[in-house]
Amino acid sequence: xxxxxxxxxxxxxxxxxxxxxxxxxxxxxxxxxxxxxxxxxxxxxxxxxxxxxxxxxxxxxxxxxxxxxxxxxxxxxxxxxxxxxxxxxxxxxxxxxxxxxxxxxx
Amino acid sequence: xxxxxxxxxxxxxxxxxxxxxxxxxxxxxxxxxxxxxxxxxxxxxxxxxxxxxxxxxxxxxxxxxxxxxxxxxxxxxxxxxxxxxxxxxxxxxxxxxxxxxxxxxxxxxxxxxxxxxxxxxxxxxxxxxxxxxxxxxxxxxxxxxxxxxxxxxxxxxxxxxxxxxxxxxxxxxxxxxxxxxxxxxxxxxxxxxxxxxxxxxxxxxxxxxxxxxxxxxxxxxxxxxxxxxxxxxxxxxxxxxxxxxxxxxxxxxxxxxxxxxxxxxxxxxxxxxxxxxxxxxxxxxxxxxxxxxxxxxxxxxxxxxxxxxxxxxxxxxxxxxxxxxxxxxxxxxxxxxxxxxxxxxxxxxxxxxxxxxxxxxxxxxxxxxxxxxxxxxxxxxxxxxxxxxxxxxxxxxxxxxxxxxxxxxxxxxxxxxxxxxxxxxxxxxxxxxxxxxxxxxxxxxxxxxxxxxxxxxxxxxxxxxxxxxxxxxxxxxxxxxxxxxxxxxxxxxxxxxxxxxxxxxxxxxxxxxxxxxxxxxxxxxxxxxxxxxxxxxxxxxxxxxxxxxxxxxxxxxxxxxxxxxxxxxxxxxxx
Ligand SMILES: Cc1cc2nc3c(=O)[nH]c(=O)nc-3n(C[C@H](O)[C@H](O)[C@H](O)COP(=O)(O)OP(=O)(O)OC[C@H]3O[C@@H](n4cnc5c(N)ncnc54)[C@H](O)[C@@H]3O)c2cc1C
Numbered sequence: 001x002x003x004x005x006x007x008x009x010x011x012x013x014x015x016x017x018x019x020x021x022x023x024x025x026x027x028x029x030x031x032x033x034x035x036x037x038x039x040x041x042x043x044x045x046x047x048x049x050x051x052x053x054x055x056x057x058x059x060x061x062x063x064x065x066x067x068x069x070x071x072x073x074x075x076x077x078x079x080x081x082x083x084x085x086x087x088x089x090x091x092x093x094x095x096x097x098x099x100x101x102x103x104x105x106x
Numbered sequence: 107x108x109x110x111x112x113x114x115x116x117x118x119x120x121x122x123x124x125x126x127x128x129x130x131x132x133x134x135x136x137x138x139x140x141x142x143x144x145x146x147x148x149x150x151x152x153x154x155x156x157x158x159x160x161x162x163x164x165x166x167x168x169x170x171x172x173x174x175x176x177x178x179x180x181x182x183x184x185x186x187x188x189x190x191x192x193x194x195x196x197x198x199x200x201x202x203x204x205x206x207x208x209x210x211x212x213x214x215x216x217x218x219x220x221x222x223x224x225x226x227x228x229x230x231x232x233x234x235x236x237x238x239x240x241x242x243x244x245x246x247x248x249x250x251x252x253x254x255x256x257x258x259x260x261x262x263x264x265x266x267x268x269x270x271x272x273x274x275x276x277x278x279x280x281x282x283x284x285x286x287x288x289x290x291x292x293x294x295x296x297x298x299x300x301x302x303x304x305x306x307x308x309x310x311x312x313x314x315x316x317x318x319x320x321x322x323x324x325x326x327x328x329x330x331x332x333x334x335x336x337x338x339x340x341x342x343x344x345x346x347x348x349x350x351x352x353x354x355x356x357x358x359x360x361x362x363x364x365x366x367x368x369x370x371x372x373x374x375x376x377x378x379x380x381x382x383x384x385x386x387x388x389x390x391x392x393x394x395x396x397x398x399x400x401x402x403x404x405x406x407x408x409x410x411x412x413x414x415x416x417x418x419x420x421x422x423x424x425x426x427x428x429x430x431x432x433x434x435x436x437x438x439x440x441x442x443x444x445x446x447x448x449x450x451x452x453x454x455x456x457x458x459x460x461x462x463x464x465x466x467x468x469x470x471x472x473x474x475x476x477x478x479x480x481x482x483x484x485x486x487x488x489x490x491x492x493x494x495x496x497x498x499x500x501x502x503x504x505x506x507x508x509x510x511x512x513x514x515x516x517x518x519x520x521x522x523x524x525x526x527x528x529x530x531x532x533x534x535x536x537x538x539x540x541x542x543x544x545x546x547x548x549x550x551x552x553x554x555x556x557x558x559x560x561x562x563x564x565x566x567x568x569x570x571x572x573x574x575x576x577x578x579x580x581x582x583x584x585x586x587x588x589x590x591x592x593x594x595x596x597x598x599x600x601x602x603x604x605x606x607x608x609x610x611x612x613x614x615x616x617x618x619x620x621x622x623x624x625x626x627x628x629x630x631x632x633x634x635x636x637x638x639x640x641x642x643x644x645x646x647x648x649x650x651x652x653x654x655x656x657x658x659x660x661x662x663x664x665x666x667x668x669x670x671x672x673x674x675x676x677x678x679x680x681x
Binding site: 024046089093 | 422
């Protein structure tokens with residue numbers, strides 16, 4: 001199970017030593033590569049909690065299911081705003097579905 | 107100070123908490139609210155914003171007393187679901203606090219759904235629905251606002267013990283070569299339960315696609331064991347009946363929208379089995395499969411289309427993998443029945459009842475050491491709010507303890523042993539100093555394979571018998587020796603994994619001793635002895651406890667009689 005980081009969207013949170021995705025991963029699986037982009041060091045160790053997906057200010061991280069457990073290419077991305085998250089589900093045929101969930105009383 | 111290329115930092119505080127998860131954060135907030143002058147330090151191996159069980163979110167509070175329910179009815183339910191044998195005092199003291207701690211969570215800003223009368227929206231008698239995606243960030247904010255100090259990315263390894271009294275914690279940084287010696291007047295352990303002991307349901311590239319948090323590896327248990335703390339009921343493992351492949355929780359559809367649980371023939375099979383208790387539902391599903399009537403499903407095809415969107419939103423809030431699964435299968439929640447299966451077994455006191463043996467105040471058998479949450483045994487089905495309740499109880503007990511004159515005098519008199527500090531630093535960094543050896547991942551697979559085959563994992567239908575358990579014992583002792591000699595870490599991240607493995611092996615060893623000792627079957631599937639298939643209340647209505655002898659590596663089993671509804675007291679001050 002894993003997440004995919006889009007290298008052209010990730011900016012490593014500038015020169016931050018602890019980009020947001022790196023900060024929140026409960027398994028400490030994300031780190032910066034020499035080109036200042038975030039990478040997942042060991043995809044098989046990912047729990048799929050989506051913490052990094054929701055935290056990334058660039059929406060550079062997406063979640064998919066591995067082929068091994070039936071993944072066929074659907075992806076989930078998230079945009080976190082004050083008190084809500086907007087999820088974008090892209091299906092194998094390219095069609096999209098959007099969801100808005102309330103997260104905090106603001 | 108630097109020793110052997112490792113920076114050593116010494117910190118002193120009043121109360122140190124191991125684990126900034128559900129129970130740990132609540133304990134810290136309770137201490138700061140009750141006694142603002144008391145210094146609290148929370149040590150968290152990840153980052154408190156998204157650590158532990160709650161990282162992805164939840165969508166129900168599984169333990170809450172809806173109108174008509176009382177702490178006593180909660181106890182009745184927990185007992186019935188757990189074959190009668192629980193620590194009544196622990197479950198009751200949780201029950202008394204469930205609603206108050208739930209209201210506190212709401213006051214911290216987590217959205218709760220309400221019905222027309224303003225009550226929380228019930229999902230069954232002892233359950234309420236919440237919009238819980240942000241549960242962990244909300245708890246972390248409360249922790250940060252409390253004034254407690256936090257050390258993120260810091261991994262605790264052992265308790266600092268002076269003359270038998272817990273006086274702090276050793277830890278290391280997950281980021282740099284740094285060792286912490288943290289001295290405190292009291293310690294609260296809230297490091298969660300243990301995953302990764304058994305071969306997981308998914309392996310290879312999806313090996314961490316499991317239900318329990320794969321980063322909770324039983325270090326809390328292992329630290330207690332190495333300090334001589336008594337543990338209880340490891341043999342009541344927890345096996346989760348979950349959505350196949352993605353391990354998503356089922357409550358949202360089973361209780362939330364009344365899905366039918368059916369076998370491959372479309373029969374609602376649970377009626378065939380003795381009861382509808384949680385272990386029995388797991389067992390029923392295993393038996394249906396064994397009888398050739400599997401796979402089993404949760405059937406939602408009765409739902410109108412209008413539910414589909416709401417269900418997807420609910421899963422996005424806690425287990426987004428299922429939403430991907432529906433999309434990949436080009437179906438909707440009501441499109442076709444969802445296959446269910448059992449997880450690998452976990453050792454966890456929040457669902458099962460493995461963990462520290464504590465008194466009603468959550469004092470462990472080591473003086474100065476308190477515990478709360480999934481790391482505490484004897485009180486199953488405590489869930490999020492039960493962990494909060496225990497965090498509160500442990501916090502108040504720790505405060506009372508450090509306020510005692512005699513305790514203060516004793517702690518003042520003691521000195522840390524420099525020799526012990528050096529020894530622990532050596533033990534912690536040893537895998538990093540080795541030139542040659544074996545990487546933790548390899549040993550992890552070895553451990554999980556042994557447990558799966560010989561100690562009732564998935565491939566054994568969770569079934570246990572003495573000859574196989576004896577084989578597990580033998581293989582684990584060898585493994586423990588090998589690991590000690592050979593385990594290697596290439597960098598600090600791998601050093602964390604090396605210690606995770608070391609701790610898992612110890613937990614597995616103790617687990618096997620518990621499984622061997624209880625010669626009956628009390629909790630179907632969780633503790634299924636095929637060589638002793640019946641429940642025997644006359645002989646076995648008793649707790650099986652254990653103590654580890656660090657020097658010899660021996661594990662001593664102790665029976666503790668069930669003590670009725672009275673509080674278990676009198677062992678908090680064994681030293
Ligand atoms: C996927 C999932 C879904 C659940 N859904 C629900 C639900 O809907 N409703 C409900 O009521 N309950 C639910 N539960 C149960 C509930 O979440 C747990 O019982 C509870 O969160 C456990 O709290 P805890 O404090 O014991 O552990 P955690 O909250 O996991 O905290 C343990 C903390 O200790 C840290 N830690 C571990 N080792 C170390 C170390 N060596 N040094 C420093 N820190 C360390 C961890 O990183 C973690 O932050 C769910 C559990 C899981 C796994």
